[in-house]
Amino acid sequence: MKLYFLNEFLGDIRNISVEGMWINAEITPSKNIDKFxxxxxxxxxxxxxxxxxxxxxxxxxxxxxxxxxxxxxxKGIYIPAVYPDREINWRWR
Known part of the structure; x- marks a missing residue:
């Protein structure tokens, strides 16, 4: 899976798990994520x-x-939470 903001690729997502409505995973960021x-x-x-x-x-x-x-x-998501340790959490829209 891949995270995008508009047409900007922000990183690859792997090791996905689901907890209720939340999706948890790891992100390998692209350089584009730095501004965020x-x-x-x-x-x-x-x-x-x-x-x-x-x-x-x-x-x-x-x-x-x-x-x-x-x-x-x-697939649309709400604004994701990206942590310093490169964990990412989101919910589907």
Missing amino acids: SDFFAKIVDEEADFEETNYNEEWLDDSNWYIIDNENRK
């Missing part, structure tokens, strides 16, 4: 105040995030 580092750090930090006005509106639009599955099908 602060954004993802704030999303996963439960103690930080996430200020939406600090980020690009497109980044906050769930319809811009998706996964290409192993059969090359595009």
